[in-house]
Amino acid sequence: MDRIVAHYLLETPFPLEDVAAMMAGEQSSGTFVRVAGETDELRARSAAEVLSIEPVDEAGAPTLASAYVERKGKAGPFRRARVAIAYPPGNIGRNLPTLAATVSGNLYDIGEITGLKLEALDIPAGYRERYPLPSLGVAGTRESLGVADRPIFGTIIKPNVGMRPAEIAALVDQLCAAGVDFIKDDEVCANPDIAPLAERVPAVMAVIRRWRERTGRTVMMAFNITDETDAMRRHADLVAAEGGTCVMASLNWCGLSAMESLRAHTPLAIHAHRNGFGAMSRHPLLGIGFQAYHALYRLAGIDHMHVHGIGGKFVDSAAEVTEAARACLAPLSQGGPDDRVMPAFSSGQWAGTLPATLEAAEGADLMFMCGGGILAHPDGPAAGIASLREAWDVLKSGGDLAAGAGTRPALAAAIRFFGAR
Known part of the structure; x- marks a missing residue:
């Protein structure tokens, strides 16, 4: 309840669980391989977590082109799912542009992804308190x-x-x-x-x-x-x-x-x-x-x-x-x-x-x-x-x-x- 939860509609020809985990890692503590300094303690504190994956449907062709998918010779089906990922506010602080970069950012450019839409954000009350209320x-x-x-x-x-x-x-x-x-x-x-x-x-x-x-x-x-x-x-x-x-x-x-x-x-x-x-x-x-x-x-x-x-x-x-x-x-x-x-x-x-x-x-x-x-x-x-x-x-x-x-x-x-x- 104290984390920021982003809800996505995802499309990929790769296993949904792998791509969702990749999204969480890319936008928090990780990259495509584990790096020096990425300790278990750091990951426990700062890694984003995949909360849910709900398959929706699939298509025979990609919605969006990806040179990476083409290079890997990956054919369909292109599976679609709704994915929820929780991000620790401590990664972001009171920093609205960085919040936006965290929940979207490079996700749109990940090679394995042939469709991605950020549909909703759940903002915990404690994090909401860091920002101003409407004046009127x-x-x-x-x-x-x-x-x-x-x-x-x-x-x-x-x-x-x-x-x-x-x-x-x-x-x-x-x-x-x-x-x-x-x-x-x-x-x-x-x-x-x-x-x-x-x-x-x-x-x-x-x-x-x-x-x-x-x-x-x-x-x-x-x-x-x-x-x-x-x-x-x-x-x-x-x-x-x-x-x-x-x-x-x-x-x-x-x-x-x-x-x-x-x-x-x-x-x-x-x-x-x-x-x-x-x-x-x-x-x-x-x-x-x-x-x-x-x-x-x-x-x-x-x-x-x-x-x-x-x-x-x-x-x-x-x-x-x-x-x-x-x-x-x-x-x-x-x-x-x-x-x-x-x-x-x-x-x-x-x-x-x-x-x-x-x-x-x-x-x-x-x-x-x-x-x-x-x-x-x-x-x-x-x-x-x-x-x-x-x-x-x-x-x-x-x-x-x-x-x-x-x-x-x-x-x-x-x-x-x-x-x-």
Whole structure:
């Protein structure tokens, strides 16, 4: 229970037990032969242990090419199995990049392996305590926004890029007037020449402050500060100085170390965008699954995590989105602290996808972000927000959207417009 357990889907033409033992040795105390200094005491203290091997199926041809397999003249069958390996935390210390290197690293390059996916990580509570918790997480995000018992309704600045700071501020003003809870930059708009953060942040926050003074409501704006580490810290300081509450970063292009440094530097909520994750996850026998991926970044101290959307424009199945959302809403470690992060549903979302989203999250602890679903509503962004609130009113009372739309004009217009697409 005090070890980090990694769960893999493995494919190999060699004996499963031999390859699993090789994986454990390669990523802990061993190599392909025993070396000087590799004492029995050292192995007992630092060697990883194969906990289980569960055969799944086999194939006649390798999923991935291996020059080693070809050189050995090894033919099929290519056996597949789920393998669990336990790693001693003492090998790693409080070192997130080394944790990632330990549970993945050279494993993808081992010659005997023709398919490997890191599917999940079990993090013991004692090891979880070495890393920061979310600054806001689920409860803090709700408190910051004053939204207690419904989904957080948000949107994305569109067009993605190209607008000037004054134009972006004008759109934010329109969205604040419409009653939106949360706004985020697009992942490709960080610090562009036409709207640098040094100009964009003050312009947008001036609008948000005016609406806060006028209504008492705080709209959370996630400014995309993706950059090199020192620049991200400077950008976060600017957002904080202007009264902002949230920053956003593209995880895969900043990396674990940068996200740790950002968390250590700022108390602002970190909205974690996973763009590019498909390159790691889409192949069934290569890369890393969401369960393992999000565990690493949760150890870095993020507050919100993108899970894509049900019935959206991306490749994820409803089951995959559901699994991701529920993973975010569960403690990372059994018996550990409340470190849940807010799942952010986005991609092709509108009022009509809200029922499936609530079912996926098993409740209303979620961010429901609609770009076109708000901004492209036929009656304008205010009606787009109204359609979400009307949908929620129908659903919380156990009603059906189609029936409820009869007395809710914004919802009815959304169904006519988006439902036909």
